Amino acid sequence: MAKPVLLWFRQDLRLTDNPALQAAIERGSPIVPLFIHAPDEEAEWAPGGAARWWQHQSLSALDASLRSLGSRLILRSASTGAAATQRMLLQLIEETGADAVFWNRRYEPAIIARDSAIKAALRERGVLAESHNGALFIEPWQVQNQSGRPFQVFTPYWRHIMKTLAPPPPSPAPAEFARAARPARWPESDPLESLGLKPRIPWYGGMASAWQPGEAGAAARLDEFIDSALAHYRDGRERPASPGTSRLSPHLHHGEISPRQIWHAVARRAAQDGHPVAEWRASQFVTELGWREFAHHLLFHFPHTPLQPLRTEFEQFPWRSDASQLAAWQRGNTGVPLVDAGMRELWHTGWMHNRVRMVVASFLVKNLRLPWQSGARWFWDTLVDADLAANTLGWQWSAGCGADAAPYFRIFNPVNQGERFDVEGEYVRRWVPEISRLPAKFIHAPWTADAATLRAANVTLGDHYPKAIVDLKESRATALEAYQSMRAVGRE
DNA sequence: TGAAATGTTGGGGCG
DNA sequence: ACGCCCCAACATTTC
Numbered sequence: 200m201a202k203p204v205l206l207w208f209r210q211d212l213r214l215t216d217n218p219a220l221q222a223a224i225e226r227g228s229p230i231v232p233l234f235i236h237a238p239d240e241e242a243e244w245a246p247g248g249a250a251r252w253w254q255h256q257s258l259s260a261l262d263a264s265l266r267s268l269g270s271r272l273i274l275r276s277a278s279t280g281a282a283a284t285q286r287m288l289l290q291l292i293e294e295t296g297a298d299a300v301f302w303n304r305r306y307e308p309a310i311i312a313r314d315s316a317i318k319a320a321l322r323e324r325g326v327l328a329e330s331h332n333g334a335l336f337i338e339p340w341q342v343q344n345q346s347g348r349p350f351q352v353f354t355p356y357w358r359h360i361m362k363t364l365a366p367p368p369p370s371p372a373p374a375e376f377a378r379a380a381r382p383a384r385w386p387e388s389d390p391l392e393s394l395g396l397k398p399r400i401p402w403y404g405g406m407a408s409a410w411q412p413g414e415a416g417a418a419a420r421l422d423e424f425i426d427s428a429l430a431h432y433r434d435g436r437e438r439p440a441s442p443g444t445s446r447l448s449p450h451l452h453h454g455e456i457s458p459r460q461i462w463h464a465v466a467r468r469a470a471q472d473g474h475p476v477a478e479w480r481a482s483q484f485v486t487e488l489g490w491r492e493f494a495h496h497l498l499f500h501f502p503h504t505p506l507q508p509l510r511t512e513f514e515q516f517p518w519r520s521d522a523s524q525l526a527a528w529q530r531g532n533t534g535v536p537l538v539d540a541g542m543r544e545l546w547h548t549g550w551m552h553n554r555v556r557m558v559v560a561s562f563l564v565k566n567l568r569l570p571w572q573s574g575a576r577w578f579w580d581t582l583v584d585a586d587l588a589a590n591t592l593g594w595q596w597s598a599g600c601g602a603d604a605a606p607y608f609r610i611f612n613p614v615n616q617g618e619r620f621d622v623e624g625e626y627v628r629r630w631v632p633e634i635s636r637l638p639a640k641f642i643h644a645p646w647t648a649d650a651a652t653l654r655a656a657n658v659t660l661g662d663h664y665p666k667a668i669v670d671l672k673e674s675r676a677t678a679l680e681a682y683q684s685m686r687a688v689g690r691e
Numbered sequence: 692t693g694a695a696a697t698g699t700t701g702g703g704g705c706g
Numbered sequence: 707a708c709g710c711c712c713c714a715a716c717a718t719t720t721c
Contacts, residue, residue, distance in 0.1 A: 607721090608721040609721090682721085
């Protein structure tokens with residue numbers, strides 16, 4: 200019998216359009232699907248609580264899918280010591296007699312370093328080590344601008360990609376694992392519970408009711424989006440109260456669905472509806488896939504950016520430090536309704552609408568002038584879709600210190616944003632129930648309501664609901680001054 | 692994938 | 707009919 204191949208799952212928890220799986224099947228040898236839990240090797244970016252909950256569910260779903268096809272998922276913990284994953288792979292090679300390891304690539308700096316070392320170590324021992332592209336349209340190292348450098352502006356980047364982009368159609372999931380694809384003897388697997396991904400204290404009720412982790416959940420989500428929201432995406436995505444966005448981000452992050460699958464699903468629907476190819480390729484939704492791709496491009500070429508500003512003059516920026524204001528922001532007690540609604544949606548469901556992410560980020564880094572890294576860290580711990588590339592891009596964009604970032608002086612007014620995108624206040628009412636009886640006119644700025652209106656709505660500012668922790672107008676002006684002072688330091 | 696300040700235009704009220 | 711003012715609506719500039 201041929202020697203087995205270890206199919207090492209990481210952030211590609213799916214069977215459809217999985218290039219490493221496809222390669223393993225084509226090889227014709229027994230396949231040992233494997234997941235190794237090794238949070239220490241993610242450096243300071245080990246998955247946060249929300250993402251771990253998701254990972255637990257998704258691994259469970261993947262194992263179930265594999266079992267229904269006559270296979271299964273082997274789980275191992277390798278959480279301590281140097282080169283723990285590498286040692287675990289070598290141990291499994293020993294246990295199974297495998298002579299090959301296949302996986303799909305990840306792009307976080309610490310993971311690239313680890314995986315390169317693993318690949319070298321395996322090859323040195325005569326083991327076939329193959330990595331594949333399961334997450335991106337194009338590898339970041341294959342893209343450069345005319346002067347041979349990485350792109351730093353989205354529009355020319357995406358235009359460059361789109362000139363030639365024609366993603367291959369996704370490969371289907373195997374109908375079943377043929378006898379030849381099943382190992383004669385399965386290695387031991389740790390119980391899923393032993394990985395410690397699922398929180399001991401069950402705070403995840405809100406997440407469980409908001410999401411269906413796993414490949415089937417991802418596919419259902421995509422279908423639903425394409426059927427009910429894609430046609431009105433351009434405007435629908437701007438309203439946080441209604442399901443106008445795809446909500447595919449956590450599924451994409453964990454690799455339960457690939458960008459190629461999404462691309463082809465959109466293409467198929469567009470063809471059915473008779474839309475020209477040029478039109479859907481340039482659509483807002485497809486462009487969002489471009490932003491995801493751009494984020495990975497930037498993280499690969501500028502690996503220091505999760506913690507350091509890309510624009511170095513921002514190292515001089517006079518950030519404040521205020522633990523109680525940070526805590527108020529984190530838990531949605533700033534007294535600014537749209538900000539609080541967003542932060543509570545995040546806390547409760549592990550996700551926040553993107554329009555609101557921009558608003559809460561602007562509020563943190565501009566009105567409160569707290570470091571963008573503290574916001575990035577909180578998002579990392581609380582988002583089910585926490586993704587190093589996307590999170591870094593988003594926060595550096597909001598802080599104005601990144602590639603193609605919003606200029607620092609672009610400061611969102613959360614009242615204004617609420618009145619534009621949550622016109623009736625439905626979103627705020629859902630997440631900030633203590634002010635839900637306020638009329639729409641005051642829902643985004645309760646401090647402007649007269650005493651009688653507040654009384655009628657049963658709202659006492661500073662009691663039931665906090666007074667705003669900053670004055671929006673004043674803090675905006677101070678933020679602009681801080682920006683000027685940074686530029687002055689830069690000129691010295 | 693801003694907001695606010697400032698500038699311009701044009702309709703309408705009024706003497 | 708005319709000039710003047712006010713102000714809303716829109717455009718431009720600035721941060």
